[in-house]
Amino acid sequence: MPLRILLIEDDPDIQKMVKLSLLYQGGHQVSVASGGAEGLQKAAAENPDLILLDVMMPEMDGYETIKALKSQPGTRHIPVVFLSARAQQAEIQKGRELGAVGYLVKPFDPMSLAAQLEAILSSSGQG
Numbered sequence: 001m002p003l004r005i006l007l008i009e010d011d012p013d014i015q016k017m018v019k020l021s022l023l024y025q026g027g028h029q030v031s032v033a034s035g036g037a038e039g040l041q042k043a044a045a046e047n048p049d050l051i052l053l054d055v056m057m058p059e060m061d062g063y064e065t066i067k068a069l070k071s072q073p074g075t076r077h078i079p080v081v082f083l084s085a086r087a088q089q090a091e092i093q094k095g096r097e098l099g100a101v102g103y104l105v106k107p108f109d110p111m112s113l114a115a116q117l118e119a120i121l122s123s124s125g126q127g
Contacts, residue, residue, distance in 0.1 A: 002027040005117075006048040008039035008065060009083070010057045017110055018052065018083070026114030036060030040068050043075045050121065053100075055084035055091065063098060070099045081120055083108065 005028050009015050015032045022028040031046060033039035035057055043051060051069065055062035062082060069075045081102040082095045092103045102120035104113075 002029060003049040003117075003121075004028070004046065005030045005050045005052055006033065006039065006042055006046060006078075007031070007052045007083075008033045008036065008057075008062070009052070009054040010034050011054075014054075014083075014106070018113065021110035021113045022117075025111065026118065028114060036062070036065035036068070039065055040072075040075070043069060043078060044072065047074070048078060050117065051078055051080045052083050052117070053080050055082055055086050055095070063094065066095070066098045066100060079121060079124060081117060 005022060007015060007018050007030055019030045019032065022030050031042060033042045037060055053062045053065060066080050069078065069080060079101045080099060081104060082100050083104045083106060085106040087105045095103045101124040104116060
């Protein structure tokens, strides 16, 4: 079943690759926010099925963004998966402690991204 996914990512190339990958591999609708503040607004307005969140962004990083998402009654229920180049166990642990249901490391495989997200959602009981 196609998901409505909000991608919060500041890199236009990654935005494009994720959008195409999820559309063609899973039929998912992807809306894009280029930063945390815009992501919070879009999450509240669009109520997506899943948020794919970059860690390293200017102004408001992914950790600040998920804290804000989880503190708002309108967005706290939305599952969040981090998509980051930071692959250290401490980073992954921090993401999970802040409420993420998954953590994918860049570079990711565009051919399997949709399947990975679907697996994370179903294993977290969200799918």
